[in-house]
Amino acid sequence: xxxxxxxxxxxxxxxxxxxxxxxxxxxxxxxxxxxxxxxxxxxxxxxxxxxxxxxxxxxxxxxxxxxxxxxxxxxxxxxxxxxxxxxxxxxxxxxxxxxxxxxxxxxxxxxxxxxxxxxxxxxxxxxxxxxxxxxxxxxxxxxxxxxxxxxxxxxxxxxxxxxxxxxxxxxxxxxxxxxxxxxxxxxxxxxxxxxxxxxxxxxxxxxxxxxxxxxxxxxxxxxxxxxxxxxxxxxxxxxxxxxxxxxxxx
Ligand SMILES: O=C(CO)[C@H](O)[C@H](O)COP(=O)(O)O
Numbered sequence: 001x002x003x004x005x006x007x008x009x010x011x012x013x014x015x016x017x018x019x020x021x022x023x024x025x026x027x028x029x030x031x032x033x034x035x036x037x038x039x040x041x042x043x044x045x046x047x048x049x050x051x052x053x054x055x056x057x058x059x060x061x062x063x064x065x066x067x068x069x070x071x072x073x074x075x076x077x078x079x080x081x082x083x084x085x086x087x088x089x090x091x092x093x094x095x096x097x098x099x100x101x102x103x104x105x106x107x108x109x110x111x112x113x114x115x116x117x118x119x120x121x122x123x124x125x126x127x128x129x130x131x132x133x134x135x136x137x138x139x140x141x142x143x144x145x146x147x148x149x150x151x152x153x154x155x156x157x158x159x160x161x162x163x164x165x166x167x168x169x170x171x172x173x174x175x176x177x178x179x180x181x182x183x184x185x186x187x188x189x190x191x192x193x194x195x196x197x198x199x200x201x202x203x204x205x206x207x208x209x210x211x212x213x214x215x216x217x218x219x220x221x222x223x224x225x226x227x228x229x230x231x232x233x234x235x236x237x238x239x240x241x242x243x244x245x246x247x248x249x250x
Contacts (some may be wrong), residue, residue: 035092048074106143106214130182141188150209163189
């Protein structure tokens with residue numbers, strides 16, 4: 001097994017390769033959704049270069065304040081939310097994806113805006129390193145965005161569902177809870193194995209005070225997952241097979 005530093009370098013390289021492959025799915029004139037996290041950040045960097053070089057003219061909306069700041073700094077034209085706004089393509093990372101392209105997202109705390117943009121997109125393309133593809137969801141703790149007042153009751157309800165909940169803390173200031181861009185709390189639920197993601201999603205949706213959960217079901221149309229140096233493409237229930245490059249959108 002690789003030592004941790006080399007393993008994380010390798011995963012970072014895989015993220016960069018997946019991001020570079022995703023750039024080839026972007027067409028001139030597209031309206032894009034920009035994801036959040038380290039893999040999405042690689043994509044935004046490459047997109048910014050393509051915009052600066054005049055290779056691509058696009059407009060975009062970001063799924064977090066962090067991604068928005070990065071895109072603004074790189075000169076990517078940004079669109080505010082408005083009625084009727086739809087995205088041709090949203091490119092985002094994931095914490096876990098299974099062979100049906102069901103996802104766990106929200107490790108970076110942006111699950112609410114990520115789900116809003118994914119739902120408003122014609123095409124959600126996931127980019128990921130090889131560690132993210134799993135046979136069954138649940139090893140990665142499932143994030144919830146929770147209204148602060150509701151926290152105690154949400155913790156009780158999630159514990160009853162069999163996913164021991166842990167309130168996420170601010171990395172810079174561990175005494176404080178982590179907050180989403182909306183000012184809500186984040187709770188990570190340790191289910192370990194999620195045998196029926198659809199049933200769990202329904203159960204979580206009915207808990208008052210849960211603003212959103214990190215299960216993304218039926219939203220991803222394709223995923224670019226790098227294994228070593230090879231970028232693979234997976235579609236729900238199909239693949240992964242080596243990605244061939246251009247014109248992957250149906
Ligand atoms: O859902 C997310 C943020 O809320 C990210 O897409 C997810 O956490 C993956 O992050 P990374 O690309 O850094 O591994």
